[in-house]
Amino acid sequence: MISIGERINGMFLDVKKAIAEKDKAVIQDLAKRQTECGASYLDVNVGTAAADQEGTMAWLVETIQETCKTPLCLDSQKPNVIAAGLKAADTSMGILLNSSPLNKKSDAEVLDKYLEMAQSVGPEGKIIALTMDKNGVPQDVDTRVAIAAQIVEKVMEAGLEMHRLFVDPIVLPVKVPDAQQQPNNIIAAIGQIVFLSDPPPHIVVGLSNLSQGSCERSLINRIFLCMAASHGLDAAIIDVLDEPLVDALATAEMLLNKQLYSDSYLKAYRNA
């Protein structure tokens, strides 16, 4: 599983405060700890509080890369904010751009912009694309898969290899009225998206969104992560500092025969 550490996000109060006060230590500590916990990428999201989103993105990128070389996952729905992050970033380790829908009412070409930026980095520039279009977030399985198919086609046309694409079938909070069918739908969609191409694209979810507003957040997150992993999910934006979550993931991967068993498999998973 490719784990993307979620903690450097302006939605978290400690990060929001650090951004407001330009307190590098808080950001750098989070970058370091997430890296030590095995994050393959560090998500970087400025949140909504900062007035200057582009400047804040660049500051976050520079701040993180002063202390660690973990590849970044620049997280914004606005191409100009991603571009500002890209300009500031050392991309020699690779970079992930997170994320674009297939298209938007206000911007039919949005995915092209993300693809162009990913290509500008070279072969290690990758993108996350959401199964979402100008009509919004689909609730059913078929529309999710249909949008994913269009994304895959577009990415192929652009000449990117499939390992550079991460399809996100969009996890919604389970607590929202009538949303309880969604986890099932997402798992069903994942099971179909893996057959859209060979090799298939990566499939990623923003896991914590599932338990937004719920009690038992960590438990909900880790059970769903294991369920989805068994259907082909191979990347996730998660709280890598959540030990029971990482233990559950290591165990799921071992049971799915993706990691060799050894008595110390939990330790081996973290060290890998």
Place this chain on the structure above:
Amino acid sequence: MPVPRVADTFKGAVSRVTIGATAEQGGTRTTTVTVGGALNVVYAGEPGKLGEKPVIAVDVLDIAPEDWAEALAGQYKDVFGDPAAWAKKAVDEYGADLICLKFDGIHPDRGDLGADHAVRVIKDVLAAVGVPLILWGSGNDAKDNQIMPKVSEAAKGQNCLIGTVTEDNYKSLTAIALADSHKLITEAPLDINIGKQVNILVSDMGYPLENIVTFQSTGALGYGIEYSYSIQERQRLATLGGDKMMAMPSIVDVGSEAWRTKEAKSDAPEWGPAEARGPMWEAATAIVLLQSGTDIIRLRHPKAVATVKNFIKEMW
């Protein structure tokens, strides 16, 4: 219609391990050997991803063996009991890339010799040959823990490959390999899960993963080679999949296992000449295991050495 590109690429690679140290590197070896580096399974994908060529280590025993078949013993009788001359013969006449010095004589059932003997042997062999050395214990944990640290110390600076450590007995030899800067062999009994576990255990002691060579135990042709093959293959696939705890080069013990088989050692004229059967059994076992993805092959008979060397030359 264009031919589709089917070569797979993987994210993991077998680590490269160098054995031996020349004068500039603080040792007295005239050559060093580097193994590993493969980025693919054997014979698949681009030739450039095969990694280093596999190498041959010829067994030299610290005492004269009593149970070797005549077809094998006849090749070394003149040097039995003189490990230095034996090693020199294996290098000069038979073309060994390394010498695997096996300390059988320290085993309680096979002489129970002490540290003085073992240290003298290692010093003599180091003086006699310039190739890198593998230092292999007797298999008796208590005795190996007592004697092998002295052997290690006597070879300090030579960057030897020393072993073996197991899941139940790894602490003293790992510590001494770390202290004397030797490379280390981790052993598992044809069990891939234990193979991974012992690597984790030694790395927990601070021993670098990139200095390890794995020994998954060897079965000869007709005597469990399928198990060896599938475990070696499983290790390589885990390596390529990015499992850092399994991404080491490996060693196989073909010589002693092939010569334990009745096909190699029996005096049965109806099976063909004894002087051909043993070397054939060794060479066939080695060549099969080479295809599963292994890096260092322990051999005994000079004809087997010549055949396998030629195979490696032709195929890599």
